[in-house]
Amino acid sequence: MSDVRHFIARNVASLLRNGDVINLGVGIPTLTTQYLPDEVEVLIQAENGVIGCGPEAVGEQIDRDIIDAGAKCITVIPGGWFFDSAVSFGIIRGAHLDATILGALQVDEKGNLANWYVPGKLLPGPGGAMDLVAGARQVIVAMEHVTKYGEPKILSECTLPLTAIGVVTTIVTDAAILKRAELGLELVAIAPGETIESVRAKTGCPLHLPKEGQVGEMLQ
């Protein structure tokens, strides 16, 4: 399980470019930074009001006034900046983030995202998810390809309540990297051990092959 999460994180990291300003959701997304190549430096925003998030604070670094959106005490890199929630969500809605990376319950071929509410479970609260996916230039979903019961999470149409319509640009799973294209979802790369057919078999919507070039292989 943990290996799968790290595998996904490593492949999300491979999509980021030097200079990107990004926001990371809790879970797999927070693992991505440890897999960035040396030549790629990114600036991390946390929606509670900081840009320039560094690693988790330890020992004497801990300052109780400095947390990320997951309420973890963090360090801030030189050049970092604190701001209030109105500025923070201005940054988010205003498309000043190159990418937001977050988990999902379901994604569909139209780029619709469901990640905040399973009816009948806990009272949901969207937090900043709806704002983040509406505003960021790229919405990268990092998740396992199927549910723990083996059901597809990538569908023709989401069945769970939506977080936003038509926002997802890229999906990175333990089986494949998919990009949203005009026709639907395009298979960019597959995991070692998978075939185009095996990925299609666990996906609930058609997957298109790239118009140019071949389906690549994900980083091991």
Next chain:
Amino acid sequence: MGKFSRDKLASKQAVIEKFQDGQTILLGGFNRVGAPGTLFKYLHESAARDLTLVCNNCSNDPAGIWYPASQVISEGRVRQLKISFTRTNTELISLYESRKLEVELIPQGTLAERIRAAAYGLGGFLTTVGYGTLLAEGKQIIHANGKDYLLELPLHADLALVKATKADLMGNAVCRATTKNFNTIMAPAADFTILEADQIVPVGELTPEEIDIPGIFVDMVIQSEEVLK
């Protein structure tokens, strides 16, 4: 009466008298950071009920700073909660399902901007956030520049309870690091704003450049009883 005074320092009793039945109250803070824990205690100690509380989150962890505010909810003194992040409060679902509490879920940035709109005299704003979701139900859709937007209305309040790191007696305040969050937005959005500070300093000690909350947005200042370190 104008908002200028050189001595806004208030007693606990004076604060408690400000809480009245039926009020809408803004609560600052994001998780434990920047949360006015002493004011939450005073609110809990008051008899005010039939309240509408507005906050980003409200944990019911008995060891946490939000606990007294969460108790106001569990005691049935809150009619409606307007909130963004619910997962830190494990009681909300049963209160909601037993219809003891109305809950309005608001995306975090929309919550911030609705409060800001109230603070700065705007009639509302247009946003794509939440469009096409359950949270768009009942909201007016406005088509502009080729796009559909939700019309989000200002969220005004009777009282705001906010927290600062340092404040002077005029109510000018500094919110260091990630304690700004909702505090700087909520302070100007209510008819009456009570600010709790870790440290209270004489007027003139804060430089004009460093002030996050201008004193004209603050009506009362109290010394925080919280000892967190």
